[in-house]
Amino acid sequence: MQRIHLKQIFAALFATLLICAPGPGRANDAPSPLPVVAAENFYGDVVQQLGGTHVTVTSILRNPDQDPHLFEASPKTARALSQARLVVYNGAAYDPWMKKLLAASKAPRRVSIVAAALLGKKPGDNPHLWYSPETMPAVAKAITAYLRQADPAHASDYDQRLGAFLDSLKPLDAKIAAMRARYRGTPITATEPVFGYMAGALGLTMRNMRFQMAAMNGTEASAADIAAFEQDLRQRRVKALIYNSQASDDLTRRMLSLAEQSGVPAVHVTETQPAGLSYQQWMLQQLNELDAALHGAAR
Structure with a gap:
């Protein structure tokens, strides 16, 4: 059911990459705050809880009144992905448009965290992974590992936030x-x-x-x-x-x-x-x- 207007997306990506390409000597600089894109807003919420003011999060699917299976990617989505240092999405064929968008926007420094890969799930399995109690602890640990590596100056803050997040799951x-x-x-x-x-x-x-x-x-x-x-x-x-x-x-x-x-x-x-x-x-x-x-x- 998902439909992607690839010509529009490619054009937007090309324009955005020309504008946002890093200058000489800045390839390994960690921007502050780190730009993050989450395919689904519950993953975006977890990133925000873990990253605090050190991240800016854009969530693509965030309307609870809309059927997510009918989502159509837009040039705005492509631009956000082209600037992201971290991308978090579900996988297991729930959001197959993400792979297409990421393939259209080559960014060597960008890292993707896929919930399905962390849990050993594949297309054909039930993709609604966020309803499993195992999912968010695994995703949160992977996000924190990335944040510590990308922004070591705030590693202790990320560790504290991870601990608080895991504690908040106890109820x-x-x-x-x-x-x-x-x-x-x-x-x-x-x-x-x-x-x-x-x-x-x-x-x-x-x-x-x-x-x-x-x-x-x-x-x-x-x-x-x-x-x-x-x-x-x-x-x-x-x-x-x-x-x-x-x-x-x-x-x-x-x-x-x-x-x-x-x-x-x-x-x-x-x-x-x-x-x-x-x-x-x-x-x-x-x-x-x-x-x-x-x-x-x-x-």
């Missing part, structure tokens, strides 16, 4: 552990696999995976898979419906309506971090909403 880990103890094995369903890694961490039993994969890939779910999903909702075989409010169509909206009619609580999740919330707050808010839904369903 999230505690919430996951408590919910796992309470709801392990509870059957739930979802319109897409966006919440899949978190559901696994919670020990929940996820149903209707073929339907979810069809929705994610933009293909048509089979009649049998649709019928099975509807039966789960009508007969209340599941205790909650996870609904991706950022990527919906007539069929998924139909499932949401059926869940409401059947008394199955729906928990809305997004693929993009909402404005005004940190990554930690966003994850904890969604877990609290799911906890409330499952607690009510168990009464």
